[in-house]
Amino acid sequence: MKKLYLSGLFVLLIQPFLMAQKMADSLPQFFQPSVLIELFSSEGCSSCPVADAFMKEILAISDSSKTAVYVLDYHVDIWNRSGWVDPYSDSTYSLRQQNYVFKKKFAAMYTPMAIINGGNKDYAGSDKGGIGRKVSELLNKPSKHFIRTAVAPATNEDSIVIAYNIWGNIDSCDFHAVLVQREIKNMVTAGENKNKVLEHHNVVKKMISIPLKMNKGYVKMGISRDLNVESYRLIVFMQHRRTWDIMASDQLSFD
Template identity: 30%
Template sequence: MKILKIAILVVFLVSAGMISKAITGHIHKVHSNLGDKGFAVVELFTSEGCSSCPPADELVSRIQKESAGQPIYILAYHVDYWNRLGWKDVFSNAEYSKRQGQYSEWLKSGSVYTPQIVVNGKKEFIGSEENTLRNAIKNSLQNSSPNTLNFSNIKLANNNVALQYHTQATSNNTSLVLALVEKAARSQVKSGENSGRTLSHVQIVRGLQNININGKADGNSSIIIPQGLNTKDLELIGFLQNESNGEILAASRTELNAINQLP
């Protein structure tokens, strides 16, 4: 009789353990799903004229390879203020330096530097700090956003990308930022701090358009493709940004190679 009671107790404990495990697994799954709507927009400010930048370029390249299929959006802006020091970065643009300066005001950092990374418009740090970047991405993915951004009716014609955007109604200080991104490129640097090096880059911003959507949940927009770029090498990344504090509210992307070219 005593043995029977022990056997019954063992069965009960095992069953209870299995139930507890099932409940725990279910809770874990629910928490994981809560992060499904999270996203990370990673903006790197870099330059071929900066000897500290190649490690940051290599870091975001690794992140890009690892994050296939995830809502991680990498944009590499090549600033132009290094150009006067011996090497003109062919990917540089004064608009990208201006954008970095805007982040200095939003984040009250008081200065600009390279390499610098900003995640979701809220956190900035040295672009080669791998642990900091990975933690920032992880935290961003775990925080779901109430906002969404989707594109439809995307058309290519005469070196122009036209589209319709769809989101929730937003405040009047929200802008839609469109970026044309070249997926990869290499450069042979012949002077400056990286003289003699062959540098590899990913997610290079080649065009940037900032549109105040005036609180409209739906609308039309467009961005020009710079001459000399092949659409098969490009993707379009768009995101909503609060113009008061720089916070990024939602993001989306589309491959231009998948869009039919109009005559």
């Protein structure tokens, strides 16, 4: 029974990505759908390692199939008084989660919480069935928006220049650029995950946002010259300012 369950689970995970690849081949490129999963997690939460492992599975499938499914792992600070201070947490990410709860009228703020394309439903980050079905649904729905981006180092500055080109209506939308660290392993010595080595993926390190006024443009993001950029990715997305629906997203690697 256990073997059958695992087999069925693998099919559930891989099916959305395979179907999306076929769709990408048949659609004009600028209508290709993209999916952004925002995970709100904490090293102080004993339920989060399972969600981290699931995000690793998703990224492995999307990377190998070159499907437009991206993950952002925001570490919130809401559990920092429960015995362990998450070294990757930031109150800004907690505020982003609070804003989602308020705007989308979610029942509660918790970890691990996953939100897909800024939608009106929240998911436990370990909910493979629910998240898999939603990803499949979105990958099979042509998008009215599309983003393509490029990045280059700024001249004589500790920053990068992110150029963007957007197809579709940008009214009341913001452009977000997020620097993420691909993989982090950390030993937790207190709290609910005491004596565990936790593994995280696409951990949010920096986020900048601007209101969109034109379909083409660029933004600068400050980064350290000593940063090992091969260990990082850049994920960008456009989001409606009022509804917080995410219209399109894109990902860049530095390698």
